[in-house]
Amino acid sequence: MSSSRRSTIIVEHLRKQQMWDSISKGKRLDGRALDEIRPIEIEVGLIKKANGSARVKIGNSEVVAGVKVETGEPFEGLENKGALILSAEVLPTASPYIEPGPPDEETVELARVVDRGIRESEMLDLSKLALIPGEIVYVIFVDCSVINADGNLFDATSYAAVSALMNSKLPVFEIRDRKAVDTGEKQNPPLTTVPVSITAVRIGESVILDPTAEEEACMDARITITTNSDQNFAAVQKGSTGAFTVEQLKRAAATARIKGEEIRAKLRESTKAGK
Amino acid sequence: MTQTRSLIDENGKRTDGRTGDQLREIKITVGVIKNADGSAFIEFGMNKIVAAVYGPREVHPKHMALSDRCVLRCRYHMTPFSTDTRKNPAPSRREVEISKVMREALEPSLMLEDYPRAAIDVYVEVLQADGGSRCAGITAASVALADAGINMRDIVSACAAGKVDDRIVLDINDTEDKEGDADMPVAYMPHLELVTLLQLDGVLNEDQFNQCVEEAVKGCKMVYEVQRKALMQKYFGNETELKEEQ
Structure with missing residues (x-):
């Protein structure tokens, strides 16, 4: 059951007031402009045991993602396609407010929104990943672990998952006696586009990009918009307990396109350098 | 999503015979569950959904209570017989997410600060699912x-x-959801003109995105009329119907 609750971080009234005053003047408490994204660091290929991996830092938020490839049965209704399974976990290392245990609704939402961006943009051409249609297909696991949480986990996790996929080499399986056998060779994954998610939050009447944990604790509403390489929209998720006007949504969508292009260039560059 | 067949015919009619800007038939009955403090039953196309509200009431467990406002709790759940293949009754990740976005869509409309230290529980049971x-x-x-x-x-x-078939249409049905190109559910407060839920699955360019939001908002306004009539019907009965006809 979904229940309203207080923010995990409790921001003092004075600090909140300070934040509102500052944002209304067009500057944030950490000195950034309203549409400024914190410095992004991307490292790929750091986990040798994975088929692909990436570590992404946005400011102090840090996520490690790994790709593992197996073979298995296809999903029901998608018999001629490979299976993509994305998970996300916020580790207890990430913040003093997180405890070990089954994922809470925010973590479930995180994984599903990141999954939606990758799946709906058709980043991976899953139709090329069936071995025996209806019986044996590639199963691609993308597992994301948040190791430090300082806001904007949606974007950090999405960039980590996307970078790990771009960095990945899939094993080549062959069918012998209706069984999949690893040939020991490697191939590039069938990538078609680079999805980029951009998260904006509304605090008072201002909309800011890439919120910190402290800003998220004061936000009224959040929106995560994923664009593909053609700068079209592939997935959107509004979150938090506030609302947006139609005008604000249109503006956020336009911003997501422009900023997404900058991040996309960065993802492409970083994953190339890692190979 | 892969396109398998045409979803809009040459006359502009959709798989269920509707035009692009037509909603499915909606029927709302208020107060169907006698034990609940508030309830409603909605038939939206083939969807049959019952919603029950309990509260404001005491919060259990007590530590969940908030001193300055009310706790809103929502559960979206599908019955095992609501879908083509039996659905496991345990809450799926999809239901966990929908419960969350549903709560976040309803919360902006409620004056929760009027009921400190209390809880309002909203239970939504899908008896039959359509898109x-x-x-x-x-x-x-x-x-x-x-x-x-x-x-x-x-x-x-x-x-x-x-x-669907490169056209923006209102109120996506089950077939269009599965075989169409994009689906954008929107929740809207018609008087405050604020969007409280927005999701998107599928690819749209910027014009289509803007058009889709506007269409969905138009649809919400049509849904609002049905909600208003249903509530009027329960509280003022046929009296209002007569007045409106005049």
Whole structure:
């Protein structure tokens, strides 16, 4: 059951007031402009045991993602396609407010929104990943672990998952006696586009990009918009307990396109350098 | 999604015979569950969904209570017989997410600060699922909250728009959801003109995105009329119907 609750971080009234005053003047408490994204660091290929991996830092938020490839049965209704399974976990290392245990609704939402961006943009051409249609297909696991949480986990996790996929080499399986056998060779994954998610939050009447944990604790509403390489929209998720006007949504969508292009260039560059 | 067949015929009619800007038939009955403080039953196309509200009431467990406002709790759940293949009754990740977005879609409309240290529970049970059950669920839940007499800023109406055969159409049905190109569920407060839920699955360019949001908002306004009539019917009966006809 979904229940309203207080923010995990409790921001003092004075600090909140300070934040509102500052944002209304067009500057944030950490000195950034309203549409400024914190410095992004991307490292790929750091986990040798994975088929692909990436570590992404946005400011102090840090996520490690790994790709593992197996073979298995296809999903029901998608018999001629490979299976993509994305998970996300916020580790207890990430913040003093997180405890070990089954994922809470925010973590479930995180994984599903990141999954939606990758799946709906058709980043991976899953139709090329069936071995025996209806019986044996590639199963691609993308597992994301948040190791430090300082806001904007949606974007950090999405960039980590996307970078790990771009960095990945899939094993080549062959069918012998209706069984999949690893040939020991490697191939590039069938990538078609680079999805980029951009998260904006509304605090008072201002909309800011890439919120910190402290800003998220004061936000009224959040929106995560994923664009593909053609700068079209592939997935959107509004979150938090506030609302947006139609005008604000249109503006956020336009911003997501422009900023997404900058991040996309960065993802492409970083994953190339890692190979 | 891969396109397998044409979903809009040469006359502009969709798989269920509707035009692009037509909603499925909606019927809302208020106060169907006698034990609940507020309830509503919605039939939205083939969707059959019941929403019940309990509260404001004491919070259990007590440590969940908030000293300055009310706790809103929402559960979206599908019965095992609501879908083509039996659905496991345990809550799926999809249901966990929908429960969350539903709560976040309803919360802006409620004056939760009027009921400190209390809880309001909203239960949405999908008895039969057709496309757009989350929108129908939110619509019914908002009517049930009004029926329960909770202080509200506005009602929340929900409706999806989407892209089918390269056209933006209103109120995506089950087939269009599975075989169409994009689905965008939207919840909207018609008087405050604020969007409280927005999701998108599928690819749209910027013009289509803007058009989709506008279409969905139009749909929400049509849904609102049905909600209003359903509530009027329960509280003022046929009296109002007569007045409106005049």
